[in-house]
Amino acid sequence: MTKLAPVLSAHWDEKDSFTIEAYTRHSGYKASAKALAMDPDAVIQLVKDSGLRGRGGAGFPTGMKWGFIPQGDEKDHYLVVNADESEPGTCKDTPLLMANPHVLIEGCIIACHAIRAKQAFIYIRGEVTHVVRRVNQAIEDAYKAGHLGKGIDIVLHVGAGAYICGEETALLDSLEGFRGQPRLRPPFPAIAGLYARPTVVNNVESIASVPAIVANGAEWYQGMGTEKSKGTTLYSLSGHVNNPGQFEAPLGITLREILDLAGGVRTGHKLKFWTPGGSSTPLFTDEHLDVPLDYEGVSAAGSMLGTKALQIFDETTCVVRAVLRWTEFYKHESCGKCTPCREGTWWLVQILRDLENGVGTEADLAKLLDLCDNIMGRSFCALGDGATSPITSSIQYFRGEYLAHLTNGGCPFDPVKSTLFSGANA
């Protein structure tokens, strides 16, 4: 049985956990003091040695990303933190910033020192007023305490409701004051990022993991997790479970173990399908309960670890309805820059609506898969790729359920049974 390992979430249960006083009480800002006394390259090496990988979805080694920043180039360098958490199912950075914004600020100080940046930007989604307050206050307090303003500055930049801005180059365009649309790569942000300057873009959880690594050492971090997926991370369990919530555990824990901790699937029901890392990661079913939830394990089983957003759906849920809703989301959030995604997601929605209403034909399933084939790998960015994941995986596992909509002349499920209040006051 894997034991939980709260590091990021270790002090969230203290009433004042978000204040600088609470953070300092738990040795806050000692790691940045230590790092600032180190050679920047040694800090990069330490993060490389720890094995920390990006927690925003792609799992790219964080230290290696930092190492790509050219040195001695006489240019301004920037750190940009991606706090635009909006992948459906993903809900880890928001509670982290609500409960402990200072750990992100300390991580920014360390990362800026390592990549020789004087300026960091935190790009936070705009639909979380109270989290914006907390981070803004934390930045003010870090300035007052002298942690910021002495060579390293942080600006909080608040988004305005566009999922695409979670894509790092779209985020950079947005931060520069344009519509948030992705850029062609190369050049990668490490060479030409914000204002065409060398830029590191990291997820909140990645940067927030750095202070503990500096404080406790690479070996300590290496001691948690699996062979290639090191450390501890936040797994967010939601949906048809008795006790949803955040579980910080070493990489490699399984859904079976997390469900045990959460009191299992909703009483009287059974697991039907789930996402391992948000809606852009192919669906899993009850066959995948023992897949190690690390980068390699999930990938070997045909999906992606993504943001570790474990959305659980029980047998009352219509998979066609679920997939249609996600597809409507991708269609709505497609930025319109590239044709496969802009047009493709629109057609996916039309066909899925027909299927859900029982007015499609079996040939529509082949058409859906063909469209997905033309979007996947042909879109400008990962939004288009992600849009195909729920469709292709649901047809793989639940083809019969799609067909049942056709023979039934509509959806055979009662949506009330899926609600938490099951008709009580619906």
Place this chain on the structure above:
Amino acid sequence: MSYTPDQLQVMDSMIKRYPRSRSAIMPLLHYVQSIAGYVTNEGIELIAKLLTLETAEVNAVATFYTQYKRKPVGEYHVGVCTNTLCAVMGGDAIFAALKDHLGVENDGVTADGKVSLEHIECNAACDYAPVVMANWEFYDNQDVSSAKELVDSMRKGTPKPPTRGPNSLVTWKEASAVLAGINDGKAGEGLQAGAPSLLGLNLSKEGK
């Protein structure tokens, strides 16, 4: 409407946050929204002037992001998450019930100007589903009756406080000012974390 010298000074300080002025376009849009309640043509023109841009360039940005409203919304703007997980767990039923209860459609505003309604995408609180937002503050674990009570309290002018947020719900304009980066002194209010956020931590303390 014209802007006061104080407001112009605030906008100037926003521009100075950035190495390049154009980056200030998003906080400036949030800020003009906090003054008029939505992004007015005057606001667009002022931002264009301040940043030496064409109004079309500012418009292009303002219309890309769904949080910038081009017409007035309610004093309390209610968003019901109808992305898959919340929808399945009750968000669809809540949204349908609120449309009926308020007599408005998606993006509609009640005649008294108090409440507007929108279906929203995933708001990063899935462990608190079904989620309703008001002025982008969290109302966790909602059902049909609690959501109706919430909007009723708004129409009476005594909105219920958010479940994870400040002690009282601020208005749409006030929330927009926070999103523009203005500190309203309420960061210390409210919970540091709700029960689901602490579930794993508490189990760990029990030796799990």
